[in-house]
Ligand SMILES: [Fe+2]
């Protein structure tokens with residue numbers, strides 16, 4: 001079946017341009033075009049859409065209002081913003097309703113590849129699972145605002161590390177938490193890091209950006225109604241896994257971007273658990289209870305009860321957020337790496353090894369059956385003999401503390 005996509009823009013030339021630019025995709029996509037918010041809602045009411053790509057500045061109901069309306073009336077549709085410069089108020093509004101943001105002008109190549117990637121995310125979640133999840137999940141979270149602001153800054157030609165430090169400094173709570181993390185023995189800093197700008201200088205923008213995401217995600221949600229789930233424990237587990245995944249990459253002399261992707265994937269690999277715990281606390285609590293008393297694997301119980309595992313849900317969410325493919329793939333397959341198509345060293349290899357080594361030393365919570373590293377997969381990657389080497393930093397990390405107050 002073709003994917004249905006609705007494009008909304010009040011400027012006729014823009015809609016015309018999109019029509020022309022995307023004509024070649026009409027074999028796979030059923031495209032609809034609406035010249036304003038009112039028309040867009042009429043189209044949506046008549047025909048369900050898989051995705052909406054909307055302009056933000058429109059007279060009458062603007063893009064933020066339109067996408068908020070679509071979010072409540074048609075929650076299954078994926079929402080993208082396509083816009084030129086946005087002011088602070090718009091960015092704020094956007095982060096609540098937009099899954100991904102594209103800036104205008106957008107080349108056909110970028111537009112097509114972004115839309116194709118998002119539509120392909122369905123491979124991580126079967127159609128029924130997606131339907132079941134979107135009806136049981138109150139909301140699929142949007143990308144946090146500060147992360148978006150840093151991302152924008154990194155893409156601009158005048159980007160400076162100082163500016164990124166300044167963005168973080170605008171939020172006092174965030175700065176304090178980032179400095180606390182960076183100064184914990186965990187990061188092995190020789191000097192005391194005094195400002196976000198210095199943290200960016202010492203750790204690099206990608207690592208600090210991942211830490212911003214970590215702090216935001218773990219402070220935004222409060223799964224109090226799910227007593228078997230501990231936010232502090234998952235937060236610590238995620239940081240240790242990320243750090244170990246990055247070290248494993250360094251040991252294997254992987255390229256810098258592989259190391260950074262592995263760190264980010266480590267930070268986010270179990271975010272699906274948090275989303276389950278927040279959105280379906282009673283059911284998820286029962287699941288955690290059940291796997292701690294019986295010898296079952298968490299992923300398969302999640303799959304049976306919720307229609308997807310935390311790995312699949314996490315991958316789906318990060319794909320919507322526009323994270324790089326290797327990060328999304330690492331998260332999707334972190335418990336079953338053999339399902340990926342490659343047998344080369346990727347962020348997935350590092351994440352899978354790090355997660356299973358860490359869980360072997362200290363379970364993150366009720367994890368069910370301890371599975372250990374998938375040795376067949378590692379042998380296929382010709383890395384079967386490396387696990388002992390990777391175990392050393394895993395043990396070292398447990399001697400260190402991460403203060404998460
Ligand atoms: Fe996991």
Ligand SMILES: [Fe+2]
Nearest residue numbers: 269270355364
């Ligand atoms: Fe994990």
